[in-house]
Amino acid sequence: MRAYLIRRFMLIVPTFIGISLITFLVVQLAPGSPVYLKLRKGEASLGSDSMSQKIIEDTKKLYGLDKPIMVRYAMWLGKLVTFDFGNSYKDQRSVRSKILETIPVTLQIELIAVLIVYLLAIPIGVFSATHQHSWPDYCTTFVLFVLYSLPSFWMAMLLMLFLGGGQFLDWFPIHGLNSFGAEALSWPRWLLDRAWHLALPVFCLTYGGLAGLSRFARAGMIEVIRQDYIRTARAYGFSEKIVIFKYAMRNSLIPIITLLGTLLPDLIGGSFIIETIFSIPGMGRLGFEAVLSRDYPLIMGVLSMSAFLTLLGLLLSDVMYAIVDPRIKFE
Secondary structure, three states, rough: HHHHHHHHHHHHHHHHHHHHHHHHHHHHOOOOHHHHHHHOOOOOHOOOOOHHHHHHHHHHHHOOOOHHHHHHHHHHHHHHOOOOEEOOOOOOOHHHHHHHHHHHHHHHHHHHHHHHHHHHHHHHHHHHHHOOOOOOOOOOOHHHHHHHOOOOOHHHHHHHHHHEEOOOOOOOOOOOOOOOOOHOHHHHHHHHHHHHHHHHHHHHHHHHHHHHHHHHHHHHHHHHHHHHHHHHHHHOOOOHHHHHHHHHHHHHHHHHHHHHHHHHHHHHHHHHHHHHHHOOOHHHHHHHHHOOOOHHHHHHHHHHHHHHEEEEEEHHHHHHHHHOOOOOOOO
């Protein structure tokens, strides 16, 4: 176990370098430049002749954009060893401090979303598999496919319109993490206020994963209950609950655990949109604003943290394989 974890952590290093290299090239070669964006904002005060070649070159030198792209990547990677992502072009603040301020919010939302998805998807999938071709199975399948086809940003707009005080009901807040003055509330009331603010964003992040994961849970359970050892367990006279929850469910969880590594990047990608729509000060909103301002160090910092969390999710799913099924060996 320990040797396997060491090997997997060592494998994360070249994988992360490859991801960061591709990301760096895409970000740096994308249309738009922070130099022209910054000079364009100050064009009114600098006058019509301010956009001279000398000013452009001086600004590129200030940001380090005058060097070849591979040299810039090598410099960035060298600083990353000491967890130094550089300073933001926008306000010259440390990128690391900005990420440390926002990543707890994003992790809080994503962990809640992952927990809800798995707590609901597995029972729904088991119920549909054990009631295959029944009316509850058909209705559940229809509802889940409808949810899976709805874009999260469109659902967020509908929830804000119908439940967030748009033109109909005013049941949920649509911005921020807590109400004004929430710091003066008692701990239980503060938690309720936080849950009230996160209800709509968490729903927007969970319903798509819930729909997809429950279908995989259903397919995995149907495949397992057709195996010979399940028929043998029934022949021995075990009750259906023991057969399903003791013998079948454990083996059917393996495909669902595999999806844990893909669910995390989906949630991180969705947080870029959802946090922006609901004005949540998380890492997703920070990354979205960095893209709009062409803030290269901040973009690389946010995407690097997202890649690292994704790799940790894949490692976690590998470790959980052996916990669910001891027959799977780490080698």
